[in-house]
Amino acid sequence: MWQHLSSLRARLSLLLVAAGMVGGLILAGVTHWPLPQLLAWLHGGMGQDAAAPTPVTATATTAASVPMSPQDLYVVLAVGLVLLVLAAIWLAGRALDPVSRLLRALEGAVASYRDGDFSFSIAANRRDELGKLIRMHNELGHTLREQRQHLAxxxxxxxxxxxxxxVALVLTDASGRVAYANIASRHLFNEGRSLAGLDFAELLAEAPQVLRQAVESGEDALLTVDMDGSDETFHLSQRAFRLQGRPHRLHSFRRMTRELSRQEVATWKRVIRVISHELNNSLAPISSLAHSGAELARRGDVDRLPGVFATIGERARHLHGFIAGYASFAKLPAPRPVAVEWAGFLEGLSLHCRYRLASAAPERAGWFDAAQIEQVLINLIKNAHEAGGPDDEVTLSIHDGGNETRVEVSDRGPGMSETVLAQALLPFYSTKRAGTGLGLALAREIIEAHGGRVLLANREGGGLRVTLLLPTAKAPPRG
Known part of the structure; x- marks a missing residue:
C-alpha cells in the first residue's frame, strides 16, 4: 500500500486532486464569497459618499443581492485568473521539483562521464520511480568504474x-611519426632513447639499406642485416589498421638469428642421423658379405660368390640412389618456366604414373618448368598409391583460378595426424621405415621456387589432399 502511495504517479495524482480543489475554492471565492461581498461593500461605501445619508434600517437587502456590474465581472475574472495561475505555478513547481533536481544531477553525471570521471553518484533516498532511476544510475557508475579499473x-x-x-615494435601514424615504440625498438633504432614523435623515415635513413628497403616495400620479409660487424637475421612484419578512426601502421622486427641457428643445428643433426642410418644399413651388410666372399674364395667355394657379389651390388646401388637423392635436393636448379599446354602435359604424365583425372584440363596454358612439375606430380601420385587406398581413388584435378592454378592430388588412404601434417613438408621428416623424408620437401622447394605454395589437408571420408598453387602470371621465378 505504501509503495503505491509513494510512487511518482500517485503523488502526481494527489497534486492534481489538490489542484482541482484549489480551483474549486478559487471559483467559489470569486463567484459567491468573499469577493462579491467585498465588491458590494466597496460599491456601497462609494455610493454613501456621493448621495445623501440614509438610515441603516432603510437598506434591508444583503450585499449578496446586489447585482454585479460588467466592471465587477471583469475584476472577478481577472482576480480568479491570477489566483489560478499562481496556484498552477506553485503546484507545477512542487510536482516538477524532484524531476528538475534529478535532471540537474544527471546532467552533472553525464558531464563527468564525458570527461572520463566515473566517480559521480547521486545521493537520494526515494522510493518512487525516480528513486529507481537514481539507483540504476549509481549501479551503472559502479559498473563503469569497475570496468575502467579492469581495463587499466x-x-x-x-x-x-x-x-x-x-620483438621490436614501432607504431606509426598517418604522417609517419612514431606513436608508440617498445624498449627493443628504442635500442634498435635510437640507442635506447625514446622514439615518440620522431619521423620513422628519418630513423630508417640512418639504418642499414637492406632494412630501409624492406620497410619501404610495405610487405613481410626475411632479411639479413650487417650490424656491428656481424650478420643479424630479422623477420619483418607490417600491418595497417585504423586506431581511433585514424590510419596507423605497425612494424615488428623479430630477431631470428638464434632461432635459425638452432633450427640449422637441429636440421644438420637430423641429416646426420638419417645419413648414418642409411650408411649403416648399406655398409654393414656390404662389410659382412665382403668378409663372407673372401672366406668362400679362400675355401674355393666359388659357386656361391655370384650371389654374394649380387647382394653387394644391390646394396651399393641403393646407397648410390640415396646419396643421389640428397644431392639432387641440395643442387636443385632454378626453374625455367615456359607456357605449357595442359592436355599435352597430362598425356606425358600418364606414361609415368596411373591416376584418374577428376576435372577437365584448363584451356589456358600453364606457366611453369614442365620437367620439375612433372617430377613433383610423379612423386605425389606415387605417394598416393602407397597410402593404401583404392588405386582408382587416386585422382588429379586442375582448376584455373585466374591469378593462380590449383593442382590437387587426392587419395582415400588413412590420411595424416595433426602432428604429421605440421611436419610433413620439413626436409628429412618421414613416417616410412625406408623413407628419406625428401619427397614432400622437394615438392615444396620446387613449388616455392615457382612462386607458389603447397598445402596438405585431410579429406572428409578419409584420405589426403595435396594442393599445389602455381601462379599464372609470367613473373620471374625465385632463384
Missing part, C-alpha cells in the same frame, strides 16, 4: 608485456 589493469599488463618483448 589489462592495459598495464599489455604494456608491460609489449615493452619487455624481444
Amino acid at each position: 589493469q589489462r592495459e598495464l599488463l599489455l604494456d608491460t608485456v609489449v615493452q619487455n618483448t624481444p
